[in-house]
Every structure is written in C-alpha cells, then in structure tokens.
Amino acid sequence: MKTTLSAKATRLNLKDFSSVPMRTFWITSVAFFLCFFAWFGIVPFMPDVVRDLGLTPTQKWNSVILAVSGTVFARLxxxxxxxxxxxxxxxTWLLLLGSIPVILCGLVQTPLQFLICRLFIGFIGASFVITQVHTSLMFASNIVGTANATSAGWGNLGGGANRLGMPLIxxxxxxxxVSELDAWRYSLIIAGIVCFLMGIVYFYFTKDTPEGNFSELKAQGKEIKGKKKDEVGFLEALKDYRVWILFVVYAACFGIELTVYGTMDDYLQNTFSLSRITAGxxxxxxxxxxxFARTLGGYFGDKFGKLKGLRGRVLFLVAILLVEGVMLMTFSTITSLVLGIAFLIAFSLSVQMAEGATFSVVPFINKKAIGSISGIVGAGGNVGAFLAAMLLKSKSAVAEQAALAANSGAGEEVAKLAQSEAAAAAVSSGYFIIGILVFVAGITALAIRFSTADEKDAAADYTLTDTNNLNPANA
Incomplete structure (x- = not known):
C-alpha cells in the first residue's frame, strides 16, 4: 500500500481522537489489549480448570503448547x-471469529474439547501483526517506530492485566x-463477547490508511493490488535474509519475554523463598x-534513524539485544533478592526495548510487503517462546526427577525441598544459556544491511516530515 507522506501522522499526539491515524492508533491498541486479555484469560483459572475437567499434567502442558502453536500459524x-x-x-474478522473459541472454552466438558479451544484461541495472538501493519500504514518514517512500539506495548498489557481483570470478572x-465453580466459564464467555463487540467497532471506526480503505482506493484507481503482486511481495519477503534475521531477533526478545514471564513465578519462589503472592x-x-519500555525502544530506534539512517536503527537494535543477553545471564547467577530484582528490572527494560526496536526496523525492509514481513517476524516471537520453554522444561524435568530419586527414602518435606532446589538450579542454568543465545542473536543482527537507495528514501522521508511538522494540520 502506497500512501502519500503528507496524509500520515508525523507526531504521536495522544490527545487526538479525531484524526484517522490517531483514532486508528487508539482502537488498534485497545483491540490488541482485548485479544491478549482473552488469549491468556484462562491462566488465572488453570487450577479450577484442572480440577473441573480432570486435566493431567501432560494435558495442562499441551494446552500451553497448542495455544502457542496456533499463534505461529496465524501470524504467518x-x-x-x-x-x-x-x-x-x-x-474485524479476527476479532469476530476469534471470539468464538473463547466463548466455547467456557462451555467445554472434556479435556479434548478444552485442548481444541486452546488451539484456536491462539489464533487471536495474530492481532499483534495486524496492529503493527496498521500503525505502519498510519505513521510517517520519523515516528513509525515509536507508534509501533507504543501500540504493541500497551496491547501486550492485556497478557498481564488478566491476572487482575479475570478474577475481578x-x-x-x-x-x-453464579457458583464459584462455574465462575471461570462465565468469565471466558464475557471476554469472548467483548472481543466480538470490538470487531464491530473496528469495522465502523477505522480505515486501512489515512487516505481510505484498500477497496475504496482501488476503485478510485489509487490502489491496484492484484493477486499476482501480493504473491510476489510474499515471495520476496521469504527470500530476504534480513527478514529471517529479524525472525531470530524477535524470537530472542519477545519469545524470551513470554518464556521468562511464564516461568518466573516458580523461579522466584524456589530461588528466593518468596510467597506465591509476592512472586506474582x-x-x-x-x-x-x-x-513505557517498548515505546522507549521504538523512540530510540527513530532517533538513531534520524542521526545515522537505517543503519542507525540496526545498530541500536544490536546494542539493546546485547544488553538484554548480559542482563539475563547476570540475573541467572544472582542469589541475593535485592540484586536479583534490580537485574530483573534491567532485563525487563532491555527485552521490551528490543521488541520496540525490532519493529522500528521492520517497516523499512520492504514497503511493498509490510504485512508479510510483520507476520513472519511476529511468528518468530512465538517460535522463540516455544523453543525456550522446551529447553527449560527438559532441564527442569530431568533435575527434578533426579532429586526425587535421590531423596526417595526421605520425608515428603525433604523431597519437596530437594525438588524445588533442583528446579531452581535447572532454570537458572537454562536462563544463562538463553542469555548467551540472545547475545549471539544481537551480533547476528549486524548483518542487516540496506541499499543506498533505501537510505536515501528514508532520509528524504525525514526531510519531508520535518517540513510537515512545521504545519500543525499535518500532525
């Protein structure tokens, strides 16, 4: 989609609810939040689900894997x-159709039905890709990284807000x-209905670009987007080595955030003897x-882009990935609670900034295939989460089984303590290995290059946006 630069927003004016770019920014951020809220909505209720449906530990783990697997396919x-x-x-269609398995999940009666619903609920995780595509089409080069990062960061909050929101519902x-035993079912049904209603809002209150919808522009002769051209764009995206480097990069930031977020409760309890509530x-x-962290990544990506061109965006991405890797490796070796929290904060800041920095680079790889590239890179995050989770699971399982076997003749309390210590040590070594891999991914990102023509186009965009910023009507 090619839009004139003057039609795109050149500032992220959060008080503006009337212009097409900013209205779209707000709506897409809220839609993304609701999708992640519904996607992870079952997490606070898993003990109830296990008890109600009689899930085995294997079935419980498989439900997590299926949710991630569905998202990878949908994002691609x-x-x-x-x-x-x-x-x-x-x-619109993702929200409308994605609400169905969320609602049905509240009606399941067997473990198989639950697993099937979890697979299809994972599809709404593709909302991230659409959010990034839509903001990329609405904002000019000087601010697109900040806009992408902010909408993604605020949307990602849905994955954490459900820890408070779902119990409140x-x-x-x-x-x-309603019986407390059935409360989790009604909560999911309500979350699904809200997603469905958001789909209607999205259809009537957003546009594809500042100039209008794809269908309207095509009818006016301003947009010719035939099937053949789409296929060429997708094939070009698949063949571009830079896309696959960014695939790995996003696996090393968003994928690792998901995995660490999902395993940190138990790790903090086992390592620092914290209560479940405190760890949570x-x-x-x-x-x-x-x-704010993702926004910072996009903001600095834009700033380095203005100073050093597209290469500057890449260099900042490399730097923040290296910091992320070092922070995770250091955190994994710490046994002091105060130092542990300090380095966990540093890791949190750097990993989320790396996510924002990644999507300050994505829109410039191939402007004819922003959607395809966003989908491939976005899928990398979930692939990274899956692989990292499997690594931690395998190390932890072996260590825990060995600890239980070694203490089989001891009392139950002794055996549980040994199991907890073994799990903490296994996850700690797993975090260290993952930190090394993140560091390597950061060095690999140095291989991302842009042509002289791409650099000139980006520089020209900045010149035009600087001119447009002198006119408030273009903001």
Missing part, C-alpha cells in the same frame, strides 16, 4: 492477508449468584513495564 498467514485485503477487514459474576506481584510489575 495474517500478514499476507493484510497486504491483500487491508488491516481493517483482517482485524469472576467475582462480579459470583455476586450475581513482581512478575505482574514486569508485565506492566510494557506501558
């Missing part, structure tokens, strides 16, 4: 669909006379850093 295809049909229709449901609050604060 949704980007291409955005290039062809526009983000407005794609988001359940409490409200119980106050109306620390992890929740980790998620809340998305309010």
């Amino acid at each position: 295809i949704i980007g291409k669909l955005c290039d062809k049909y526009g983000p407005r229709l794609c988001y 359940a409490a409200a449901v119980v106050s109306f006379g 609050n620390i992890v929740l604060s980790f998620a809340l850093m998305n309010l």
